[in-house]
Amino acid sequence: MTDDLLTQRIFSMMAELSTVRAPDIRLEHRLREDLGLDSVCSMELLSMLAEEFELDVPMEEAAQVTTVAGTVAMAQRHLALKERAVS
Amino acid sequence: MKILFVYPRFSRHAEAHPELRAWVPLNEYLGSPSLGIAAMAAVTPDSFEIEFRDDRLSPADRPTDADIVAFSFFTPAASRALELAAYFRALGKQTIAGGIFPTMMPDVCEPHFDAVVVGEGEPVWAQVLSDLRSRALQRRYKAGQSQRLTDLPLPRVDLYLNKETGHFQPDDYPVQLSRGCPLTCQACVLPFSMTRSLRHFSIDHVVGQLEQLAKRGKRACLTEDTSWFPGENVKQLRLLFERIIARGAPATISYIGISMPMILASSTSMLELAKQAGVDMFYLVGGFDPVTRGAFTGKDPKSLARAHDAVKKSLDAGIEPYTSFLLGNDTDDEGTVDRMLEFAAASGITKAEFAIFTPYPGTPAWTRLEKEERIFDREWSHYNDANCVFEPRLMSADEVTRGYLRLWREFYAGKDFSTHDVAERTIQF
Ligand code: SF4
Numbered sequence: 001m002t003d004d005l006l007t008q009r010i011f012s013m014m015a016e017l018s019t020v021r022a023p024d025i026r027l028e029h030r031l032r033e034d035l036g037l038d039s040v041c042s043m044e045l046l047s048m049l050a051e052e053f054e055l056d057v058p059m060e061e062a063a064q065v066t067t068v069a070g071t072v073a074m075a076q077r078h079l080a081l082k083e084r085a086v087s
Numbered sequence: 088m089k090i091l092f093v094y095p096r097f098s099r100h101a102e103a104h105p106e107l108r109a110w111v112p113l114n115e116y117l118g119s120p121s122l123g124i125a126a127m128a129a130v131t132p133d134s135f136e137i138e139f140r141d142d143r144l145s146p147a148d149r150p151t152d153a154d155i156v157a158f159s160f161f162t163p164a165a166s167r168a169l170e171l172a173a174y175f176r177a178l179g180k181q182t183i184a185g186g187i188f189p190t191m192m193p194d195v196c197e198p199h200f201d202a203v204v205v206g207e208g209e210p211v212w213a214q215v216l217s218d219l220r221s222r223a224l225q226r227r228y229k230a231g232q233s234q235r236l237t238d239l240p241l242p243r244v245d246l247y248l249n250k251e252t253g254h255f256q257p258d259d260y261p262v263q264l265s266r267g268c269p270l271t272c273q274a275c276v277l278p279f280s281m282t283r284s285l286r287h288f289s290i291d292h293v294v295g296q297l298e299q300l301a302k303r304g305k306r307a308c309l310t311e312d313t314s315w316f317p318g319e320n321v322k323q324l325r326l327l328f329e330r331i332i333a334r335g336a337p338a339t340i341s342y343i344g345i346s347m348p349m350i351l352a353s354s355t356s357m358l359e360l361a362k363q364a365g366v367d368m369f370y371l372v373g374g375f376d377p378v379t380r381g382a383f384t385g386k387d388p389k390s391l392a393r394a395h396d397a398v399k400k401s402l403d404a405g406i407e408p409y410t411s412f413l414l415g416n417d418t419d420d421e422g423t424v425d426r427m428l429e430f431a432a433a434s435g436i437t438k439a440e441f442a443i444f445t446p447y448p449g450t451p452a453w454t455r456l457e458k459e460e461r462i463f464d465r466e467w468s469h470y471n472d473a474n475c476v477f478e479p480r481l482m483s484a485d486e487v488t489r490g491y492l493r494l495w496r497e498f499y500a501g502k503d504f505s506t507h508d509v510a511e512r513t514i515q516f
Contacts, residue, residue, distance in 0.1 A: 017377075019389060039270035040348050040376040047317040047352030059285070059318050063269040 006079070007072050013048045014068065017041045027069040039063060049075055055082065088220065089136040091153035091180075092128060092246070094120040095171055096142040097163035100440075100495075103473035110496045112504055113438070117143065118308075119260040123159035123186050125242035127208050135216065139246040142167065144255050148174040155219055158200070159186040162447050165195075165467035172199045181224060183215065187280045188467070191449030193227060205229040207266070207281065209239065233284045236266060241295050248303050259341035262296040262307035264288060264314050264323060272375040273452045274413075274444065277311075285313060290326050297331075297339050306341040312372065315349035325357065328364035342368040342409065347378040347397035350408075358404035369406050371397075374413020374444065383426040384418045391430070398434040410436050414491050415444030420481040424490040428497055437502070441494040442472035443487055444479070 007027075015022035018035040031037040037045070046062045049055050055078045065071050101107045101115055108115065120141055128137055140147040148171055156175040160168040165188045172182045185204035189196045193203045202224045204211060210230035218224045244260050251257075265288065267281045288296075297307050314324045331339065343366050350358070350371070373379030378397065381390030401408040412427050431439055446453040446462060447470060456462050456477050463484075464476035473491070475484035482490070 019387065036377065038272075038377055040272060040346065043270065043316050044348040044352040047321075047349075050317045051352075051354060056318060059316050059320065060269050062317075 003072075003076060006075060009052070010049075010068070010072055010075060013045055013052075014071075016048075017044060025068060027067075027072065029068045031066055031068065031071070035068070045071065053079060053082075055079065088134075088155065089138065089153040090131065091138045091140060091151050091156045091175075092124045093147045093156055093158045093168075093171060094124055094139075094141045094143070095147065095158060095160050095164040095167040097161075097167065098468055098471055098473070100442075100471075100473045103471060104492060104495075106492070107495055111499045112502055113499075117255050117257065119244075119247050119257045121159070121161070121186075122242050122244075122261050122263060123208070124157075125244045125246060126239070127157065127159070127185070127212060128243040128246055129240045130209050130212050131216070137243075137246070139250065141247070141250050141255075142171065144250060144252060147171055150178065151175075151180070153180065155183065156180045157183040157185065160184070160189070161187040162191075162467050163471040164188070165192075165470075167468065169196075169199045176201075181219060183224075187276055188448070190280045191276065191447075197226060201226075203227050207234045209234045233267065233282045233286060236286045236288045236292070239288070239292070241292070241299055244296075244299065245303075248305070257305070259306040259308040260300050262293060262300070262309055263311070264293055264309060264327070265311060265320065268311075268313050271451055273455070274375055274447070274450055276447050276449050279449045285316075285320070287319065287323050290323065290330060293327055294330055301339050306339055308341045308370075309343040310370065312344045312346050312349060314343070315345055315353060317352070321353070321357065325360060328360045328366075331364040332360075340364065340366050342366070342370045344370045344372060346372055346376045347394055348376050350397040350400050351378070351393060355400070355404065358400065358406065362405045366406055369401055369408050371401065371408040371410045373411055374416060374442070379413070380416055380418060383412075383423045383430065384420075385422055385426055394430060395434050398436060402435055407438065408436060410439045412439060412441050412494060413444050414441065414494065415475060415477075415479050415482070415487045417480040419444075419479065419487075421486060421490075424493055427494060431498055439498055441491050441498070443475050443491050444477075445470050445472050445474075446477055 011022045011025045014025055014035060018037055020035050029035055031042060042062055046057055046059060057074060057078050065074055124139060131137060138153055158168050175182055182200045183202045184196045184200040185208045189203045190205050193205050196203045205227060207230055211228040215228055265285055267283060267285045268278045269283045269285055271278050300307050314320055378390050378393050381387035382394040398408050446456045461478040462476060463478060469476050475487040478484060479487050
């Protein structure tokens with residue numbers, strides 16, 4: 001999956017949980033302050049990522065992420081780790 | 088030496104508002120004490136004799152031959168605990184306080200007890216006992232780090248089971264899968280009392296906890312919603328369900344705690360597995376998460392739709408959502424009660440409980456409301472989800488209390504459980 005596609009997919013997941021629509025979400029947005037996603041939402045988002053991309057992100061790591069960019073970077077990192085483990 | 092463990096009594100919903108007994112057609116349920124005393128008794132060496140008194144069953148302020156009296160209590164029981172401590176100190180006993188309230192309010196407890204244990208008790212218990220023997224008790228004990236759960240023996244729930252009497256016959260007892268939570272929901276004390284480090288008991292330990300209850304004909308209630316978190320947590324839960332299914336034993340779990348976001352985030356296969364393992368009921372706790380905080384504001388149709396989806400998903404999996412509604416959040420106004428009732432009727436929820444938002448000491452909500460000078464009642468026995476102890480933002484405290492009573496009354500009006508096979512009961516009524 002390209003980084004662009006991954007980012008778009010994460011935006012739509014966030015839009016499912018937030019009152020902000022996917023086209024209005026920006027990488028620099030803060031999860032809590034700008035998207036209204038509190039820590040429980042982050043867990044839900046993490047579950048969605050885990051389900052869709054079969055990612056195994058430790059929740060302690062996810063709980064530290066505070067921005068959209070951070071979430072995308074976290075997903076990229078773990079996808080890369082997964083690919084490396086498979087190859 | 089002998090230790091008397093005391094679980095002080097506290098006032099529950101129907102005790103605070105006896106009219107609830109006439110309105111709610113469910114059996115009032117006196118559940119098990121929390122696991123604190125059972126956990127501490129389990130790490131107490133055999134050289135100590137142990138006695139346990141549940142002050143809810145009969146007043147604990149009776150003479151004792153114990154040398155030490157150790158209390159475990161949360162906020163609703165704090166006033167009574169201080170009263171009991173004074174009684175036992177007057178008898179010349181050494182007193183120790185532990186549990187959620189002493190952890191969050193050690194300065195309030197310190198003048199009333201000989202020692203206060205802050206945080207998890209097991210890491211410091213050996214030191215406390217050794218200091219007791221040498222009569223050199225310190226004023227305060229606090230563990231340097233979180234307890235490793237893999238090192239712990241099974242909790243001594245036999246102490247509770249042996250206290251069962253006519254009106255105290257719980258059909259379930261708590262079982263712990265984990266401790267701690269890395270999140271910080273505004274009204275939850277758990278990350279502060281049990282630390283933000285989420286640790287798991289081994290599956291063997293959890294199965295051991297279930298088995299020791301099953302041997303006595305009891306089921307287990309799993310209250311922590313953290314079990315549903317992604318990653319290691321839900322993996323552990325899945326393993327547990329698989330172990331239960333593989334044993335081919337009948338249902339041993341009475342209910343399991345969850346939130347709406349976690350139902351929505353869980354795969355259908357996970358919910359089906361839970362059902363297969365014998366989970367017939369969720370304790371669906373609301374008011375802490377963004378879905379239930381938004382759903383009843385009248386201004387957040389997306390959260391309302393998601394709340395409906397969560398209940399439907401639970402019902403579709405064959406798991407009854409016993410839903411706990413919380414009234415008094417800053418976004419709740421005079422229309423919230425109607426919106427909650429409409430939602431409950433439309434979503435098909437048949438059993439529910441209602442609680443008043445309570446800023447428990449040590450929670451982010453407590454700190455914020457203290458700063459905003461909105462807490463007007465510091466009588467700890469009123470901190471029991473049945474009294475409004477702070478100034479709500481969009482309603483008066485009286486309106487919140489009246490709304491809470493109306494929720495109980497109107498939700499249960501016309502409901503009849505008498506034809507059900509099993510005696511239906513509340514969870515914490
Ligand atoms: S309510 Fe649940 S998720 Fe939130 S802090 Fe408490 S234990 Fe953690």
